[in-house]
Amino acid sequence: MLEEQEVQLLVRQAKTGDSEAFGRIFDLYSARVYNFLFGKLRHKQTAEDILSTVFLKAWENLSRYQTRQNAKFSTWLFQIANFTLIDHWRTRKETTELSKVENLSVFAADPKLYEDYEFLWIALSELPPEYQTVLDLRFKQEFSVAETAKIMNKSEVGVRVLQHRALKLLKEKLINHGINSY
Secondary structure, three states: OOOHHHHHHHHHHHHOOOHHHHHHHHHHHHHHHHHHHHHHHOOHHHHHHHHHHHHHHHHHHHHHOOOOOOOOHHHHHHHHHHHHHHHHHHHOOOOOOHHHOOOHHHHOOOHHHHHHOHHHHHHHHOOOHHHHHHHHHHHHOOOOHHHHHHHHOOOHHHHHHHHHHHHHHHHHHHHHOOOOOO
16 A cells, blocks of 8 residues: 555646546555445445445545545545445445345455354444444554544544444344354
């Protein structure tokens, strides 16, 4: 991954209409954004469609992006992804049972890991979407509390509270699934 200064250079180039620079930005972030979306949707085609929408919105709104001290471009991009996902859920209330979804091993290099931790995927899928999002951003995407707050349009205290509640509920669900070692 490039340093933030190099990313900001690409952003400045893309703002001038340089589609190759924006293509490089896409190459840098598309896998992470896709994994974030797929983790919430559990549907490959929908995640790909929303990924395209996210980057189209980013390209169309790039002129509005402003570099801020201690703020990464990825925070802005994930904020667009999160709001696009929320819009999708508002317009489509379609859900899929986790057990019917194929290729969940995309999250693990070794498909055996999915089998070993299936109980965790099931427990996570039972959490409210906002809890899933905060846990994904903090632990899977490794965003800071401040970055997560920006992406989710919440205060840092709000993110900490949400994270605490999400972890507490996840622990309860794991215990209910018979996992007592957590």
